Amino acid sequence: MENPELSVVIPVHNEMENILPLSNKLLEVLQDFSSELIFVDDGSTDGTIRNIKAITNSRITLVELNKRFGQSIALARGIEIARGKYIVTIDGDLQNDPKDIPKLLELIQTNQWDLITGIRMNRQDNIIRTVPSVVANAIVRFSTRLRVKDLGCGLKVFNAELAKSLPFYGEQHRYITLIAHLKGARISETPISHHPRLSGASKYNLGRTFRVVGDLMIILLQNKNLKLLLSSLGLIGGIFFAIGCAVGLYLVFLSPMQGTGSDIYWIWIGMLNAVFGLHLFGLGLLYKSREKSFEESIQGKVGQVKTVTTLYVGS
Numbered sequence: 001m002e003n004p005e006l007s008v009v010i011p012v013h014n015e016m017e018n019i020l021p022l023s024n025k026l027l028e029v030l031q032d033f034s035s036e037l038i039f040v041d042d043g044s045t046d047g048t049i050r051n052i053k054a055i056t057n058s059r060i061t062l063v064e065l066n067k068r069f070g071q072s073i074a075l076a077r078g079i080e081i082a083r084g085k086y087i088v089t090i091d092g093d094l095q096n097d098p099k100d101i102p103k104l105l106e107l108i109q110t111n112q113w114d115l116i117t118g119i120r121m122n123r124q125d126n127i128i129r130t131v132p133s134v135v136a137n138a139i140v141r142f143s144t145r146l147r148v149k150d151l152g153c154g155l156k157v158f159n160a161e162l163a164k165s166l167p168f169y170g171e172q173h174r175y176i177t178l179i180a181h182l183k184g185a186r187i188s189e190t191p192i193s194h195h196p197r198l199s200g201a202s203k204y205n206l207g208r209t210f211r212v213v214g215d216l217m218i219i220l221l222q223n224k225n226l227k228l229l230l231s232s233l234g235l236i237g238g239i240f241f242a243i244g245c246a247v248g249l250y251l252v253f254l255s256p257m258q259g260t261g262s263d264i265y266w267i268w269i270g271m272l273n274a275v276f277g278l279h280l281f282g283l284g285l286l287y288k289s290r291e292k293s294f295e296e297s298i299q300g301k302v303g304q305v306k307t308v309t310t311l312y313v314g315s
Contacts (some may be wrong), residue, residue, distance in 0.1 A: 006035040006105065007084030007160075011074035012092035016047040017199035023055050025098040026090075033102075036061060039092075040078040043068030053309070062309045076168035081308065087163040091154035097193040106156040106191060114162045114185040117148060117177050118192035119157040146181040148189050155192055176221055182219075238279030244274030 008026060012019070019039075039052050040063045052062050063077055079087055086105060090096045092231055096118070104116045137151055152174045162185055166176055181187055246272030 002034075003083040003085070004034040004036045005084055006030065006033050006086050007038060007079035007082035008035060008088040008090060008101070009038045009039045009040065009075060009082060010090055010092050010199060011042055011071050011078065012044065012048055012052075013042040013068060013071075013074075014044050014046045014048060015092045015199075016044070016051050018092055018094045019048060019051040020055070022092060022094055022098070023052075023060065026101075027057065027059070029098045033105075035059060036082070036084065038063060038078045038082060040074040041065060042071065042074040057157060062307075064307045064309075065149070066299075072168040072173040075173050079163050082160065082163070085160055087158045087160050089154060089156050089158075093197050094199070095195050095197055096153075096155040097195065100155060100192040101157070104155070104190065104192075107188065108157050108159065111188065112186070114159050115180050115187045117150070117179065117189045118153040118186065119150045119189050120153050120194035121191045123194050124249060140175075140178055140236045144178070144181065146178055148177055148187065149182075150189070151175055151177055155193070172219065219236045237277045237282070239277070240273045240280060241277030244270045244272070244277055246270075247273065266310070 008030070010026075011027070015022075021038065023039075030037075035058075037060045039060065041049050041052070042065055049064060050064070052060070061081070063081065065074065065077065075089060079089075086108060088101055088104070090098070090101070100118060104118065107113065108116045122307075137149065140146055140148075140151060156177070158180075162180060162183075165183070166179055168176065172179065177187060
Protein backbone atom coordinates (compact mmCIF):
# COMPACT_ATOMS: atom_id res chain seq x y z
CA MET A 1 0.00 0.00 0.00
CA GLU A 2 1.34 3.43 -0.98
CA ASN A 3 2.17 5.73 1.90
CA PRO A 4 -0.22 8.65 2.36
CA GLU A 5 0.88 12.26 2.10
CA LEU A 6 -0.63 13.12 5.47
CA SER A 7 -1.01 11.30 8.80
CA VAL A 8 -3.32 12.79 11.43
CA VAL A 9 -2.57 11.60 14.98
CA ILE A 10 -5.41 12.06 17.49
CA PRO A 11 -4.76 11.09 21.15
CA VAL A 12 -8.04 10.46 22.99
CA HIS A 13 -9.07 9.61 26.54
CA ASN A 14 -12.78 9.29 27.42
CA GLU A 15 -13.97 11.29 24.40
CA MET A 16 -16.78 8.96 23.28
CA GLU A 17 -19.19 11.78 22.42
CA ASN A 18 -16.61 13.61 20.31
CA ILE A 19 -15.34 10.68 18.22
CA LEU A 20 -18.04 10.60 15.53
CA PRO A 21 -18.31 14.37 14.89
CA LEU A 22 -14.52 14.74 14.92
CA SER A 23 -13.92 11.86 12.52
CA ASN A 24 -16.68 13.09 10.19
CA LYS A 25 -15.15 16.57 10.07
CA LEU A 26 -11.66 15.20 9.48
CA LEU A 27 -12.77 12.85 6.71
CA GLU A 28 -14.74 15.65 5.05
CA VAL A 29 -11.89 18.17 5.19
CA LEU A 30 -9.29 15.64 4.02
CA GLN A 31 -11.37 13.89 1.34
CA ASP A 32 -9.16 15.28 -1.44
CA PHE A 33 -5.91 14.44 0.36
CA SER A 34 -4.02 11.17 0.51
CA SER A 35 -4.32 10.73 4.27
CA GLU A 36 -4.73 8.43 7.24
CA LEU A 37 -6.30 9.07 10.65
CA ILE A 38 -4.62 7.45 13.68
CA PHE A 39 -6.70 7.46 16.85
CA VAL A 40 -4.60 6.55 19.90
CA ASP A 41 -6.78 5.51 22.83
CA ASP A 42 -5.02 6.39 26.07
CA GLY A 43 -6.75 3.97 28.45
CA SER A 44 -10.34 5.18 27.99
CA THR A 45 -12.92 3.73 30.36
CA ASP A 46 -16.03 4.86 28.49
CA GLY A 47 -17.25 3.96 24.99
CA THR A 48 -14.45 5.73 23.11
CA ILE A 49 -12.97 2.55 21.60
CA ARG A 50 -16.39 1.22 20.64
CA ASN A 51 -17.26 4.46 18.85
CA ILE A 52 -13.97 4.50 16.94
CA LYS A 53 -14.46 0.92 15.76
CA ALA A 54 -18.00 1.76 14.65
CA ILE A 55 -16.70 4.22 12.03
CA THR A 56 -15.40 1.39 9.77
CA ASN A 57 -13.32 3.42 7.33
CA SER A 58 -10.09 2.11 5.83
CA ARG A 59 -8.34 5.44 6.34
CA ILE A 60 -8.66 5.05 10.10
CA THR A 61 -6.29 3.15 12.39
CA LEU A 62 -6.98 2.58 16.08
CA VAL A 63 -4.05 2.17 18.48
CA GLU A 64 -5.08 0.93 21.94
CA LEU A 65 -2.67 1.45 24.83
CA ASN A 66 -2.63 -0.99 27.76
CA LYS A 67 -3.51 1.71 30.26
CA ARG A 68 -3.49 5.47 30.59
CA PHE A 69 0.04 6.77 29.98
CA GLY A 70 -0.73 10.42 29.24
CA GLN A 71 -1.00 12.48 26.08
CA SER A 72 2.74 12.58 25.39
CA ILE A 73 3.06 8.79 25.20
CA ALA A 74 -0.15 8.54 23.16
CA LEU A 75 1.25 11.02 20.64
CA ALA A 76 4.58 9.17 20.52
CA ARG A 77 2.97 5.83 19.75
CA GLY A 78 0.77 7.36 17.05
CA ILE A 79 3.69 9.17 15.41
CA GLU A 80 5.72 5.95 15.46
CA ILE A 81 3.33 4.15 13.13
CA ALA A 82 2.41 7.18 11.01
CA ARG A 83 3.36 6.68 7.36
CA GLY A 84 2.73 10.15 5.97
CA LYS A 85 5.26 12.65 4.66
CA TYR A 86 3.63 15.17 6.97
CA ILE A 87 2.20 14.47 10.41
CA VAL A 88 -0.64 16.44 11.98
CA THR A 89 -1.39 16.35 15.69
CA ILE A 90 -4.83 17.45 16.84
CA ASP A 91 -6.68 17.15 20.15
CA GLY A 92 -9.70 14.87 20.37
CA ASP A 93 -11.99 17.33 22.17
CA LEU A 94 -13.19 19.25 19.06
CA GLN A 95 -11.70 22.51 20.33
CA ASN A 96 -9.28 22.48 17.38
CA ASP A 97 -11.02 22.88 14.01
CA PRO A 98 -10.09 20.33 11.31
CA LYS A 99 -10.84 23.02 8.69
CA ASP A 100 -7.55 24.69 9.67
CA ILE A 101 -5.44 21.68 8.64
CA PRO A 102 -5.24 22.46 4.89
CA LYS A 103 -4.04 26.00 5.67
CA LEU A 104 -1.25 24.69 7.92
CA LEU A 105 -0.32 22.01 5.39
CA GLU A 106 -0.08 24.56 2.57
CA LEU A 107 2.20 26.77 4.68
CA ILE A 108 4.61 23.95 5.55
CA GLN A 109 4.74 22.78 1.93
CA THR A 110 5.09 26.21 0.35
CA ASN A 111 7.67 27.66 2.72
CA GLN A 112 9.54 24.44 3.58
CA TRP A 113 9.09 24.83 7.33
CA ASP A 114 9.78 21.87 9.61
CA LEU A 115 6.87 22.69 11.91
CA ILE A 116 3.78 24.88 11.67
CA THR A 117 1.85 25.45 14.89
CA GLY A 118 -1.44 27.19 15.51
CA ILE A 119 -2.21 30.29 17.55
CA ARG A 120 -5.57 29.77 19.23
CA MET A 121 -7.55 32.95 18.57
CA ASN A 122 -10.21 33.90 21.16
CA ARG A 123 -9.17 30.92 23.25
CA GLN A 124 -12.16 29.18 24.84
CA ASP A 125 -10.58 27.83 28.04
CA ASN A 126 -10.92 28.65 31.73
CA ILE A 127 -8.36 30.50 33.83
CA ILE A 128 -6.79 27.27 35.19
CA ARG A 129 -5.59 26.49 31.66
CA THR A 130 -4.90 29.96 30.29
CA VAL A 131 -2.84 31.51 33.12
CA PRO A 132 -0.12 28.78 33.24
CA SER A 133 0.04 28.97 29.45
CA VAL A 134 0.64 32.73 29.52
CA VAL A 135 3.34 32.30 32.19
CA ALA A 136 5.09 29.51 30.27
CA ASN A 137 5.02 31.48 27.01
CA ALA A 138 6.55 34.49 28.80
CA ILE A 139 9.32 32.36 30.36
CA VAL A 140 10.21 30.85 26.98
CA ARG A 141 10.29 34.23 25.22
CA PHE A 142 12.50 35.63 27.98
CA SER A 143 14.97 32.72 28.10
CA THR A 144 15.19 31.66 24.43
CA ARG A 145 15.01 33.13 20.94
CA LEU A 146 11.76 31.32 20.22
CA ARG A 147 8.98 33.87 19.65
CA VAL A 148 6.00 31.55 19.33
CA LYS A 149 2.86 33.01 20.90
CA ASP A 150 1.03 29.77 21.78
CA LEU A 151 3.28 26.89 22.84
CA GLY A 152 0.46 24.68 24.05
CA CYS A 153 -1.66 24.57 20.90
CA GLY A 154 -2.44 20.95 20.04
CA LEU A 155 -2.89 21.53 16.30
CA LYS A 156 0.48 21.25 14.57
CA VAL A 157 1.88 20.03 11.27
CA PHE A 158 5.38 18.49 11.23
CA ASN A 159 7.50 17.02 8.52
CA ALA A 160 7.71 13.35 9.42
CA GLU A 161 11.47 13.30 9.94
CA LEU A 162 11.26 15.96 12.64
CA ALA A 163 8.18 14.49 14.33
CA LYS A 164 9.74 11.05 14.64
CA SER A 165 12.95 12.48 16.15
CA LEU A 166 11.30 14.39 19.00
CA PRO A 167 10.97 13.06 22.57
CA PHE A 168 7.41 12.84 23.90
CA TYR A 169 7.10 12.09 27.63
CA GLY A 170 5.81 13.54 30.87
CA GLU A 171 3.91 16.74 30.05
CA GLN A 172 6.47 17.75 27.43
CA HIS A 173 4.09 17.48 24.49
CA ARG A 174 3.05 21.00 25.53
CA TYR A 175 6.58 22.20 24.79
CA ILE A 176 7.29 20.14 21.70
CA THR A 177 7.59 23.37 19.68
CA LEU A 178 10.30 24.56 22.08
CA ILE A 179 12.11 21.21 21.92
CA ALA A 180 11.97 21.32 18.11
CA HIS A 181 13.38 24.86 18.19
CA LEU A 182 16.26 23.73 20.42
CA LYS A 183 17.03 21.01 17.86
CA GLY A 184 17.32 23.64 15.14
CA ALA A 185 13.94 23.15 13.45
CA ARG A 186 12.49 25.87 11.22
CA ILE A 187 9.23 26.91 12.86
CA SER A 188 6.35 29.18 11.99
CA GLU A 189 2.85 29.79 13.35
CA THR A 190 -0.51 30.94 12.08
CA PRO A 191 -3.84 31.92 13.67
CA ILE A 192 -6.45 29.16 13.93
CA SER A 193 -9.96 28.82 15.32
CA HIS A 194 -10.65 27.63 18.83
CA HIS A 195 -13.98 26.33 20.10
CA PRO A 196 -15.39 25.68 23.58
CA ARG A 197 -15.53 22.09 24.74
CA LEU A 198 -19.11 20.88 24.26
CA SER A 199 -18.77 17.25 25.38
CA GLY A 200 -16.58 15.31 27.77
CA ALA A 201 -14.41 16.71 30.55
CA SER A 202 -11.07 18.48 30.42
CA LYS A 203 -8.13 16.37 31.65
CA TYR A 204 -6.23 19.45 32.85
CA ASN A 205 -6.11 20.37 36.56
CA LEU A 206 -3.95 22.26 39.04
CA GLY A 207 -1.81 19.18 39.75
CA ARG A 208 -0.79 19.02 36.10
CA THR A 209 0.08 22.73 36.17
CA PHE A 210 3.00 22.06 38.51
CA ARG A 211 4.25 19.17 36.36
CA VAL A 212 3.98 21.34 33.24
CA VAL A 213 6.02 24.16 34.80
CA GLY A 214 8.55 21.65 36.15
CA ASP A 215 9.02 20.12 32.71
CA LEU A 216 9.56 23.57 31.20
CA MET A 217 12.34 24.38 33.68
CA ILE A 218 14.02 21.03 33.06
CA ILE A 219 13.94 21.54 29.27
CA LEU A 220 15.49 24.99 29.58
CA LEU A 221 18.15 23.87 32.05
CA GLN A 222 19.09 20.83 29.99
CA ASN A 223 19.53 23.06 26.99
CA LYS A 224 22.21 24.95 28.90
CA ASN A 225 24.21 21.77 29.56
CA LEU A 226 23.40 21.67 33.26
CA LYS A 227 22.39 18.01 33.32
CA LEU A 228 25.19 17.07 35.75
CA LEU A 229 24.15 19.87 38.10
CA LEU A 230 20.50 18.82 37.88
CA SER A 231 21.44 15.25 38.70
CA SER A 232 23.31 16.49 41.78
CA LEU A 233 20.61 18.85 43.08
CA GLY A 234 19.26 16.29 45.55
CA LEU A 235 22.71 15.84 47.11
CA ILE A 236 23.42 19.59 47.15
CA GLY A 237 20.02 20.28 48.68
CA GLY A 238 20.62 17.62 51.31
CA ILE A 239 23.93 19.26 52.29
CA PHE A 240 22.33 22.69 52.71
CA PHE A 241 19.46 21.17 54.70
CA ALA A 242 21.94 19.33 56.95
CA ILE A 243 23.77 22.61 57.60
CA GLY A 244 20.48 24.23 58.55
CA CYS A 245 19.68 21.36 60.93
CA ALA A 246 23.16 21.61 62.47
CA VAL A 247 22.63 25.30 63.12
CA GLY A 248 19.28 24.50 64.70
CA LEU A 249 20.87 21.94 67.01
CA TYR A 250 23.52 24.47 67.96
CA LEU A 251 20.84 27.01 68.92
CA VAL A 252 18.89 24.45 70.95
CA PHE A 253 21.75 22.86 72.91
CA LEU A 254 24.79 25.13 72.90
CA SER A 255 23.68 28.72 72.48
CA PRO A 256 21.56 28.89 75.69
CA MET A 257 24.56 27.75 77.75
CA GLN A 258 26.90 30.27 76.18
CA GLY A 259 24.44 33.14 76.44
CA THR A 260 25.63 34.88 73.23
CA GLY A 261 23.83 37.85 71.77
CA SER A 262 24.31 36.82 68.11
CA ASP A 263 21.69 34.09 68.04
CA ILE A 264 19.49 36.03 65.61
CA TYR A 265 22.16 35.71 62.92
CA TRP A 266 22.42 31.98 63.45
CA ILE A 267 18.63 31.67 63.28
CA TRP A 268 18.61 33.33 59.87
CA ILE A 269 21.54 31.24 58.66
CA GLY A 270 19.83 28.04 59.78
CA MET A 271 16.47 28.95 58.26
CA LEU A 272 17.94 30.02 54.92
CA ASN A 273 20.05 26.89 54.62
CA ALA A 274 17.12 24.62 55.50
CA VAL A 275 14.64 26.30 53.13
CA PHE A 276 17.15 26.58 50.28
CA GLY A 277 18.18 22.97 50.80
CA LEU A 278 14.58 21.74 50.70
CA HIS A 279 13.93 23.66 47.46
CA LEU A 280 17.02 22.23 45.78
CA PHE A 281 16.18 18.74 47.02
CA GLY A 282 12.63 19.05 45.65
CA LEU A 283 13.88 20.24 42.27
CA GLY A 284 16.34 17.35 42.20
CA LEU A 285 13.54 14.87 42.91
CA LEU A 286 11.40 16.45 40.19
CA TYR A 287 14.22 16.15 37.65
CA LYS A 288 14.92 12.54 38.61
CA SER A 289 11.23 11.61 38.32
CA ARG A 290 10.97 13.19 34.85
CA GLU A 291 14.22 11.54 33.74
CA LYS A 292 12.93 8.18 34.99
CA SER A 293 9.65 8.77 33.19
CA PHE A 294 11.55 9.33 29.96
CA GLU A 295 13.69 6.20 30.39
CA GLU A 296 10.63 4.09 31.16
CA SER A 297 8.80 5.45 28.15
CA ILE A 298 11.73 4.47 25.91
CA GLN A 299 12.40 1.05 27.45
CA GLY A 300 8.77 0.05 27.82
CA LYS A 301 7.22 1.53 24.71
CA VAL A 302 6.57 -1.84 23.09
CA GLY A 303 4.52 -2.97 26.08
CA GLN A 304 2.47 0.21 26.01
CA VAL A 305 0.59 -0.75 22.85
CA LYS A 306 -2.17 -3.31 23.30
CA THR A 307 -3.49 -3.58 19.72
CA VAL A 308 -3.33 -1.77 16.38
CA THR A 309 -6.47 -2.08 14.26
CA THR A 310 -7.10 -0.74 10.76
CA LEU A 311 -10.82 -0.31 10.08
CA TYR A 312 -11.06 -1.74 6.58
CA VAL A 313 -14.82 -2.16 6.24
CA GLY A 314 -16.91 0.37 4.36
CA SER A 315 -14.14 2.61 3.02
